[in-house]
Amino acid sequence: MKIQFLELKDDYAKVLFEETSPYFVNAIRRTLMADVPKLAIENVTIYDNTSALFDEIIAHRLGLIPLPTHLDLLNFRDECSCGGKGCPNCVVHYTLSKEGECTVYSGDLRPEDPMWAVVDKNIPIVRLLKNQRLILEAEAELGRGKEHAKWQVVNGIGYKYYPIIEIDMEKCNLCEDCVKICPRDVLEIKRKKLVVKDEMACNLCRSCVETCKKDAIKVRGDEKRIIMQYETDKSLSAKDALMEALKALHHKYDELEKALE
Amino acid sequence: MIIPVRCFTCGKVLGSIFEEYKKRVYIDGEDAKKVLDELGVRRYCCRRTIISHPVFIKGNEVKEPIDEAAQYE
Numbered sequence: 552m553k554i555q556f557l558e559l560k561d562d563y564a565k566v567l568f569e570e571t572s573p574y575f576v577n578a579i580r581r582t583l584m585a586d587v588p589k590l591a592i593e594n595v596t597i598y599d600n601t602s603a604l605f606d607e608i609i610a611h612r613l614g615l616i617p618l619p620t621h622l623d624l625l626n627f628r629d630e631c632s633c634g635g636k637g638c639p640n641c642v643v644h645y646t647l648s649k650e651g652e653c654t655v656y657s658g659d660l661r662p663e664d665p666m667w668a669v670v671d672k673n674i675p676i677v678r679l680l681k682n683q684r685l686i687l688e689a690e691a692e693l694g695r696g697k698e699h700a701k702w703q704v705v706n707g708i709g710y711k712y713y714p715i716i717e718i719d720m721e722k723c724n725l726c727e728d729c730v731k732i733c734p735r736d737v738l739e740i741k742r743k744k745l746v747v748k749d750e751m752a753c754n755l756c757r758s759c760v761e762t763c764k765k766d767a768i769k770v771r772g773d774e775k776r777i778i779m780q781y782e783t784d785k786s787l788s789a790k791d792a793l794m795e796a797l798k799a800l801h802h803k804y805d806e807l808e809k810a811l812e
Numbered sequence: 813m814i815i816p817v818r819c820f821t822c823g824k825v826l827g828s829i830f831e832e833y834k835k836r837v838y839i840d841g842e843d844a845k846k847v848l849d850e851l852g853v854r855r856y857c858c859r860r861t862i863i864s865h866p867v868f869i870k871g872n873e874v875k876e877p878i879d880e881a882a883q884y885e
Contacts, residue, residue, distance in 0.1 A: 615817040674827030706823040
């Protein structure tokens with residue numbers, strides 16, 4: 552099995568798995584979505600809210616804000632040595648206090664320690680008019696995507712087979728129908744020859760195969776090579792998220808092995 | 813309402829993106845397609861959430877429905 556990052560940014564990754572199978576990559580996809588731990592606001596105490604939005608809506612919006620997740624410093628609250636009471640090892644506190652006229656942004660959440668400062672500081676939470684106030688305290692804790700979507704690190708995750716496009720030049724009459732119909736601009740005509748410009752862009756829709764009257768194109772997917780892409784919400788970097796997913800998967804198989812023994 | 817923090821369908825954070833989108837599209841008059849591409853909004857679920865969010869343009873200000881609603885306590 553080989554792995555290669557075709558594209559790797561802080562919050563986006565495109566990965567090529569070689570010598571693998573769809574079942575294995577699907578296990579990674581599901582673990583990435585449901586089992587990677589992440590920090591999110593869970594309890595909110597509202598002291599004053601005279602804004603146009605209800606307390607519940609504000610608490611809901613706060614919960615969805617991505618927070619930086621340092622997994623080596625935090626435990627799950629129910630597994631923590633404090634017994635779920637809430638200690639610095641499992642809960643991160645934030646405070647917010649603002650008076651209008653202004654917009655309250657996610658950056659206005661003040662953490663107890665600057666290392667927990669919100670990553671994306673420009674998410675609007677609520678708009679305050681003159682004399683309207685919002686004062687609250689929030690507790691953030693670790694959770695997993697299967698509990699609530701606010702704890703889901705990865706979004707827009709999917710995979711496809713590696714496209715294989717075969718062109719039979721003896722049958723092709725250079726009518727250009729396939730070049731025009733391709734939604735991803737995969738094909739082009741170069742020096743009176745139909746060539747593949749960018750095979751990885753192909754999404755296996757097969758509209759070129761359907762439109763070709765001469766049966767000159769064949770498109771199929773290689774099941775042993777799989778391209779997977781995903782985004783993260785910046786609470787973890789794309790590479791860290793994949794590492795955590797593999798750790799979670801590993802842990803599950805370890806548990807199974809122990810149960811068998 | 814105010815712009816959703818995340819995309820309803822996929823969960824991508826859109827709140828911060830919409831702030832810039834508002835400025836560039838409704839005030840500077842840039843092409844919406846170009847702005848969305850540059851801001852990294854790839855999927856059509858996120859694109860519809862941004863495009864279909866209602867705004868009122870008053871002179872040089874872009875207001876969302878919450879600005880109107882906030883006036884009536």
